[in-house]
Amino acid sequence: MPQINxxxxxxxxxxxxxxxxxxxxAFCQENPTAKVIRLGIGDVTEPLPxxxxxxxxxxVDEMARRETFRGYGPExxxxxxxxxxxxxxxxxxxxxxxxxxxxVSDGSKCDTGNILxxxxxxxxxxxxxxxxxxxxxxxxxxGRTGAADAQGRYEGLTYLPCTAExxxxxxxxxxxxxxxxxxxxxxxxGAVATxxxxxxxxxxxxxxxxxxxxxxxxEAFITDPSLPHSIYEIPGARDVAIEFRxxxxxxxxxxTRCAFTVVPKTVMAKTADGAQQAIHPIWNRRxxxxxxxxxxxxxxxxxxxxxxxxxxxxxxxxxxxxxxxQILQHGLESVGISVxxxxxxxxxxxxxxxxxxxWDFFDYLLKNAHLVGTPGSGFGASGExxxxxxxxNSRANVEEAxxxxxxxxxxxxx
Amino acid sequence: MPQINxxxxxxxxxxxxxxxxxxxxAFCQENPTAKVIRLGIGDVTEPLPxxxxxxxxxxVDEMARRETFRGYGPExxxxxxxxxxxxxxxxxxxxxxxxxxxxVSDGSKCDTGNILxxxxxxxxxxxxxxxxxxxxxxxxxxGRTGAADAQGRYEGLTYLPCTAExxxxxxxxxxxxxxxxxxxxxxxxGAVATxxxxxxxxxxxxxxxxxxxxxxxxEAFITDPSLPHSIYEIPGARDVAIEFRxxxxxxxxxxTRCAFTVVPKTVMAKTADGAQQAIHPIWNRRxxxxxxxxxxxxxxxxxxxxxxxxxxxxxxxxxxxxxxxQILQHGLESVGISVxxxxxxxxxxxxxxxxxxxWDFFDYLLKNAHLVGTPGSGFGASGExxxxxxxxNSRANVEEAxxxxxxxxxxxxx
Numbered sequence: 001m002p003q004i005n006x007x008x009x010x011x012x013x014x015x016x017x018x019x020x021x022x023x024x025x026a027f028c029q030e031n032p033t034a035k036v037i038r039l040g041i042g043d044v045t046e047p048l049p050x051x052x053x054x055x056x057x058x059x060v061d062e063m064a065r066r067e068t069f070r071g072y073g074p075e076x077x078x079x080x081x082x083x084x085x086x087x088x089x090x091x092x093x094x095x096x097x098x099x100x101x102x103x104v105s106d107g108s109k110c111d112t113g114n115i116l117x118x119x120x121x122x123x124x125x126x127x128x129x130x131x132x133x134x135x136x137x138x139x140x141x142x143g144r145t146g147a148a149d150a151q152g153r154y155e156g157l158t159y160l161p162c163t164a165e166x167x168x169x170x171x172x173x174x175x176x177x178x179x180x181x182x183x184x185x186x187x188x189x190g191a192v193a194t195x196x197x198x199x200x201x202x203x204x205x206x207x208x209x210x211x212x213x214x215x216x217x218x219e220a221f222i223t224d225p226s227l228p229h230s231i232y233e234i235p236g237a238r239d240v241a242i243e244f245r246x247x248x249x250x251x252x253x254x255x256t257r258c259a260f261t262v263v264p265k266t267v268m269a270k271t272a273d274g275a276q277q278a279i280h281p282i283w284n285r286r287x288x289x290x291x292x293x294x295x296x297x298x299x300x301x302x303x304x305x306x307x308x309x310x311x312x313x314x315x316x317x318x319x320x321x322x323x324x325x326q327i328l329q330h331g332l333e334s335v336g337i338s339v340x341x342x343x344x345x346x347x348x349x350x351x352x353x354x355x356x357x358x359w360d361f362f363d364y365l366l367k368n369a370h371l372v373g374t375p376g377s378g379f380g381a382s383g384e385x386x387x388x389x390x391x392x393n394s395r396a397n398v399e400e401a402x403x404x405x406x407x408x409x410x411x412x413x414x
Numbered sequence: 415m416p417q418i419n420x421x422x423x424x425x426x427x428x429x430x431x432x433x434x435x436x437x438x439x440a441f442c443q444e445n446p447t448a449k450v451i452r453l454g455i456g457d458v459t460e461p462l463p464x465x466x467x468x469x470x471x472x473x474v475d476e477m478a479r480r481e482t483f484r485g486y487g488p489e490x491x492x493x494x495x496x497x498x499x500x501x502x503x504x505x506x507x508x509x510x511x512x513x514x515x516x517x518v519s520d521g522s523k524c525d526t527g528n529i530l531x532x533x534x535x536x537x538x539x540x541x542x543x544x545x546x547x548x549x550x551x552x553x554x555x556x557g558r559t560g561a562a563d564a565q566g567r568y569e570g571l572t573y574l575p576c577t578a579e580x581x582x583x584x585x586x587x588x589x590x591x592x593x594x595x596x597x598x599x600x601x602x603x604g605a606v607a608t609x610x611x612x613x614x615x616x617x618x619x620x621x622x623x624x625x626x627x628x629x630x631x632x633e634a635f636i637t638d639p640s641l642p643h644s645i646y647e648i649p650g651a652r653d654v655a656i657e658f659r660x661x662x663x664x665x666x667x668x669x670t671r672c673a674f675t676v677v678p679k680t681v682m683a684k685t686a687d688g689a690q691q692a693i694h695p696i697w698n699r700r701x702x703x704x705x706x707x708x709x710x711x712x713x714x715x716x717x718x719x720x721x722x723x724x725x726x727x728x729x730x731x732x733x734x735x736x737x738x739x740q741i742l743q744h745g746l747e748s749v750g751i752s753v754x755x756x757x758x759x760x761x762x763x764x765x766x767x768x769x770x771x772x773w774d775f776f777d778y779l780l781k782n783a784h785l786v787g788t789p790g791s792g793f794g795a796s797g798e799x800x801x802x803x804x805x806x807n808s809r810a811n812v813e814e815a816x817x818x819x820x821x822x823x824x825x826x827x828x
Contacts, residue, residue, distance in 0.1 A: 001623030002592035003534035004683040008622040008696050018702065043485040053478040056472060056711065062782065063670065064467040065810075070455040070669040106520055106671075106706070113704040117555065120417035137703050141531065178416035209415030255710045256477065257520075257610045269418040282422050288432065289551050290527040294519070298709050394480075 009141045011150060016133050016378035017041050023363070024372055031370075034070045037397045037404075039328075039389045040372040042187065042346065044252045046320065048301070049313030052251060055304035058296040068295040071323060075288045077104025077260065081299045084306040085260060085401065088243065095232035101264050101280065103287050104302075108217050108246040108259040112181075113138035114290070115242065115261070117214060118282045119337055126158035128170055130188055130376055132215065135181045151381035155330035161382040162189055163349065168340065172204050180205065182231075183215040185222060188379045188388040189343015189349045192227050195393050196232045203238035211267060211279070212241040217259075220250030220318050222344045238264040242279070242346030249346065249392075250316050251305045258294055258302040324398040325391035331402030332389075335410045347388040349376070361387050369404040421557045430547050430792035431455050434736060437777070438786055441455065445784075450812045451818075453803045454761065454786040455743075458602065459667045460734065460808075462715070463727030466665060467621050469718035472507055473711040476491055480539040489702040491518025491674065495713045498720040499674060503659065509646035515678050515694065518716075521630050522660040522673040522805050526550035526595075528704070529656065529675070532696045533683065537592035539574035542584055544602055544790055544797030546629065549595045565795035575796040576603055578765065582754060583611060586618050596645075599628040599636060602793045602802040603763045604755015612648045619654035625656040625681060625693070631673075634664030636733050636758045652678040656693070661672050663760065663806075665719045665728045672708055672716040735760045737807035738812040745816030746803075749824040762803040763790070775801050785820040 019042050028036060048056075062068035082099040088099040103112050112134055123141055127135050127272070139145055139157065146155030153159055158177050160170035168191035171179070182201060184193040193201075205212050210232065219229040231237045243262040247253035265280040294302075304310040325342035332339045338351040352361040358375030365371045365387075376386030391398070433641045434454050442450060464471075474481035490496070496513040504511040519525050526548055534556055541549050553559055553571065560569030574584035582605035587594070596615060598607040599749050607615075619626050626645065634645040645651045657676040661667035679694045687710060708716075718724040739756035746753045750766040766775040771787030779801075790800030805812070 002537045002683045004685060004691050004696055005532050005534050008532065008542065008685045009685065009691075009698060011699065014643065014737075035679045041486065041817055045480070045485065046484070047480050047483040048477045050478070053474055056474045056477075060467055060470045060474060063462045063470075064464070066459070066461050069459070069461040069666075071459065071666075072455065072668045108710075109706045110704055118419050120419050124415045134703060141700065141703070192652045211416050252483075252485075254708075257709045269416045270422065271418060274555065277418050277423075279418065282418055284557065285422055285425065289548060289555070290524055292523045292671065293669075295671045295712050330618060414481050 003142070005143070007141055010140050010145065010147055010154070011137060012148060015121070019378070020372065020374065024366065029339070032100055034370045036370045037393070037401050038371060038372040039393060039401060040374045041250070042251065042390045042392055044392050045253050045394055046252060046257065047319055048252050049310060049317065051300045051304045051307050051313055056297050056301040059300035062140065063297065066113075073293045073296055073299070074368055075291055076100070076284070076295065077102065077295045078296070078299050081303050084303050088306045090230060091232060093233055095230050096238060097232055097262055097264065101262055102246045103263060104294050104299065105127065105259050105291065106246070106257045108215065108244045109134055111244050111261045112213065112215060112257060114286065115283070116142050118279065118286055119179065120272075124156075124158060124176070125179045125181070126160055126173045126177040127181040128162050128186065129159035129181060129381060130162065130253065131181065131183055132187045133379060136380070143174075151384070152377070153381050159380065160383070162186070162191065162377035163382055164338065164340065167191070172200070176208055177210055178204070179213060180210050181213045181215065185218040186384065187218060187378065188347055188374065190343070190345035190347040192224070192344045193223065195226070195228050195234065196235075196376045198228055198231055202231070202237045202240060204360035206236055211269065214241050214243045216243055218249055218345055220314070221322060221346050223322065224344055226238060227344060232262070233399060239245075239266045239268075240270070242267060247302050247305060250318060251302070252317060253302070256298055256301060258298050305380030307310040321391045325392060327398050327402055328389055328391060331405055337409060342391065346391040348391065350387050352385055352387050355385070356385055358384055365408075369408045371401055371404060419555070419557070421555055424559065424561055424568070425551060426562060430788070433788065433792070434776075434788065438442060441780055443804055448784045450780075450784045451808060451815050452784060452786040453483070453800070453815060456804045456806055457668050458663065458806050459732055460666060462666050462670065463724060463731065463768050465718045465721050465724035465727055465825050466715045470711050470715040472650060474716035477711065487706045487707045487710055487713070489705055490514070490698070491516065491708065492710070492713050495717050498579070498717050501585055502720045504644060504646060507647055509644050510652060511646055511678065515676055517609045517675045517677060517697065518674060518713065519705065521631065522658045522662070522675075523548055525673060525675045526627065526629060529697070530556050530701070532591065532693065532700055534686075534729070538570075538572060538590070539593045540574055540587045541595040542576050542593040542597060542600065543573035543795060544576065544793030544800070545595065545597055546601045547793060550734040550794070565794050565798070566791070572634070573794065576605065577796055578712045578752065578754065581605070590622050590717070591624055592623050593627060595629065596626045599632040599759035600755075601632060602761055602788065602797065604757070604759035604761040606636065606638070606758045607608050607641055609640070611647065612645055612651075613632065616645070616648045616651045616654060620650055624654070625683065628655050628657045628744060630657055631660040632663055632759055633659070634728070635736060635760050637736065638758055646676070653682075655681045656681060661716050661719060664732060665716070665724075666731060667716070670712055670715060672712050678695065697798045698708050738809065740818055741812050742803055742805060745819055748778060749820055751823060756805065762805065764801050764803065766790075766799055766801050769799070772798055772801055779822070783822045785815055
C-alpha cells in the first residue's frame with residue numbers, strides 16, 4: 001500500500017476560506033431569513049468589462065471554425081498575450097522584462113504553490129505574517145516545515161511579523177533565508193511597499209543570495225503615483241526576484257482564470273554541487289511538463305485587458321472597489337475602530353474592538369450584524385486581534401454593511 | 415542562494431514534443447516550400463461542436479451581467495458538471511461513483527503529475543513502457559528515481575514492457591510496487607484492455623495493496639462494445655483505483671482545457687506510522703490549496719458535451735478521427751508495414767521498416783515525405799523500433815499522407 005505524503009497531516013484543520021464557508025452555512029441554516037452580506041473572501045462581484053466579453057465571444061467563434069480553431073497552444077501562453085503583458089505592465093513602467101520571461105497560467109494561487117517544486121527541500125523560507133495562507137500551506141505540503149505550534153506557526157519557517165507597531169512593514173530576517181515571499185499591496189493588511197522598502201529587500205537579496213517571490217496580484221489598486229507596481233522597477237530586481245501577477249482582481253477574472261508569473265533569465269540558484277543554475281529553464285521544464293496552457297478563449301479575454309477600451313473599463317472597476325473601501329474605512333473610523341489599508345488596496349484591515357480574538361469577532365459580527373469578514377488570525381499568528389473586510393461587493397451592500405457596523409459597534413464601543 | 419530541485423537535472427534533454435517541434439521548425443526553415451503534414455502530437459484539428467460553442471457563448475454573456483456573473487467557483491468544479499459526469503460517464507455504465515469523488519481540472523497532464531504530490535517519496539512506481547512521457551518525467555522531478563541509463567530508463571522505476579511480442583499487454587510486476595500507471599486505450603500503442611485484463615490488475619492491486627492510476631483520456635475511441643471504458647466497471651476497482659479523464663480528445667478541448675480526476679473515498683494509503691488514511695481528503699486539500707477551479711465558461715462548455723446534441727456531435731468527431739485511423743492503417747498495411755492500434759484508439763503504432771531506429775525513421779519520414787510522426791523511443795525504451803502516427807488531422811491531409819507513405823515506403827520495402 002502506498003504511503004501518503006505525511007506532510008499533509010501537519011496542516012491545520014482546513015484552509016481558511018472553507019472554514020469560513022462552513023460557519024456561514026451553519027448560521028444561514030439556523031437563520032434562514034438573515035440577509036447575510038459577505039465581505040470575507042476577496043472575490044469580485046462586478047461583471048466582466050465589455051471589451052473582455054467581446055474578445056471572448058470572438059474567440060469562441062474562432063473555435064467553431066476549422067480555419068481558426070486552436071488546439072494545444074504554447075504551454076507558456078500565446079505571444080499575443082505575453083507581448084501585451086510586457087508592453088503594458090513592464091516596458092511602460094521602465095522594467096526590462098522579455099516576453100519569454102512571462103509564463104501565462106490559470107492562477108497566481110497555483111503559481112505561488114507550484115514554484116516551490118523547482119527548489120530543493122532544504123531551502124529556508126521567510127514570509128510576512130499575516131499573509132495569504134497559500135504560501136505557508138504549500139511549504140508545509142512540500143515538507144519544508146515541522147509541526148505547527150498552538151498559534152499556528154510552523155517549525156522551520158521564518159515569520160516576519162507585520163503589525164500596527166511596525167506599520168505593517170517587516171524587518172529584514174535576522175538569520176539568512178533562501179526564499180522570501182513578499183506580497184504588495186499586501187493581502188490581508190492592505191499595506192504597500194515604497195520604493196525604499198523594495199530597494200531594501202532587493203539589496204538584501206543581492207547581498208545574501210536570497211530569491212524574492214513577489215506577489216503583486218493587487219498592483220492595480222495602487223493609487224499613489226510614487227509607489228512601484230512591479231518589483232522590477234527597482235534596479236537589480238531582475239537578478240533576484242520572481243513576480244506573480246493576476247487578472248483576477250484588476251479585470252474580475254476570479255471565475256474566468258488567468259494569471260502570469262515572471263521568471264527573469266538572470267535569477268540564479270545553485271545545484272547540489274554548488275554550480276550556478278538559472279531558474280528560468282527549470283521553471284520552463286516544470287511548466288511545459290505539468291501544465292498545458294490556459295484556454296485560448298480566456299487568453300483572448302486577458303489580451304483585451306490591455307486594449308484602450310479594456311484598460312479604461314478595468315480602471316473603472318478598480319475605482320469602484322476602491323470607493324467601496326473608502327466607505328468602509330470612514331464608517332469604521334466613525335465608530336472609533338483603528339483601520340489600515342483600503343487606500344492602495346481593496347482590503348480594510350482593522351483592529352478588533354474590545355480586545356476580541358479574531359474568530360470571536362468573526363462570530364460576533366456574523367451573529368449580530370449578519371456580516372462576514374475574515375479573521376486576521378487565519379492569515380497568521382500576528383494577525384490575531386485583527387480582522388479583514390473586503391471591498392469587493394455592490395455599493396448597496398457596502399453601504400448597508402456600514403450602517404450595520406455603525407449600529408453594532410457604536411453600541412459596543414459606547 | 416537557494417538550491418534548485420536537483421532532480422530536474424536528471425531529466426533527458428527535453429520533453430518529447432518540444433524536441434519534435436525543434437526538428438520540424440529546423441526542417442521547415444531549410445525547406446520553406448515543403449508542405450509538411452503533422453501526424454505527430456496528438457492534437458485535434460476539427461472545430462468545437464456547435465452545442466459546446468452555444469453553451470460557451472451563453473456563459474460569456476452570463477459573465478457580462480452582474481446578476482449572472484460568476485466569481486470563484488468551487489475548486490473541485492461546479493455541481494452541474496460533476497453531476498453530468500457522474501450520470502453519463504459512470505452511472506450509465508453501472509459504476510458506483512459519487513459527484514464529490516469527481517475533481518474537475520484544467521487537464522489530465524496536470525492531474526497525472528499533480529497526483530504524485532500527495533504520495534510519499536519512497537513509494538515504488540510501475541508504468542507501461544512505452545507510455546505517455548509525463549508519468550515518468552513527473553516522477554523524476556519529484557525525486558522518486560535515480561539517473562537514466564543509455565536507453566532512457568530511470569533507476570528505481572519499474573517498467574512494464576509492451577511490445578508486439580506480448581501483444582502490448584504487460585505482465586504483472588515481478589516485485590511489489592505501490593503505484594501502477596495504466597493507460598487504456600493506450601497512448602502510444604493504441605492497445606486496449608479487456609475486462610479480463612483490467613480484472614487481473616484490480617485483483618493484483620487488492621492483493622498487494624497497490625493503487626492504480628488509470629488514464630482513460632481516450633476512452634471515447636473504444637468501438638468494441640465488450641471493452642470497459644472506465645476501470646470502475648470492474649468489481650472492487652473503486653477501492654484501489656484513481657481514474658483520469660479528459661475532454662481534450664472526445665470533444666476537441668486541447669486548446670479549451672478541461673478534464674477531471676476521480677478519487678473514490680474508498681481508496682486508501684497509509685501514514686508513516688502505518689495507519690490507514692483515505693486518499694480523498696488529502697487530494698481535496700491539495701486541489702483546494704493549489705488550484706482555483708476551471709473557468710466557468712469552459713465548465714459550461716464541458717457540460718454541453720453531455721447534452722443530447724453535444725453527445726451526438728462529439729460521437730461524430732470521434733467517428734471522423736477513427737475513419738482517419740483506418741485510412742492510415744490500411745495505407746501502411748498495403749506497403750507491408752506492421753500496424754497496431756487505430757481501431758479503439760486514435761493512434762497508429764507501427765513497426766519501423768528496415769529496422770530503422772525510431773528517430774532515424776522520424777528524420778527519414780520528415781525529410782523524404784514531409785510527414786511528422788512521433789518516434790516510439792520517445793515514449794520509453796521499449797518503444798524503440800516503433801513509431802506513432804496520430805489520426806487527428808483533416809481527411810485531405812490523412813489521404814495525402816497515405817499517398818506519400820505508399821510512394822516512399824513502397825519503394826523502401828520493394
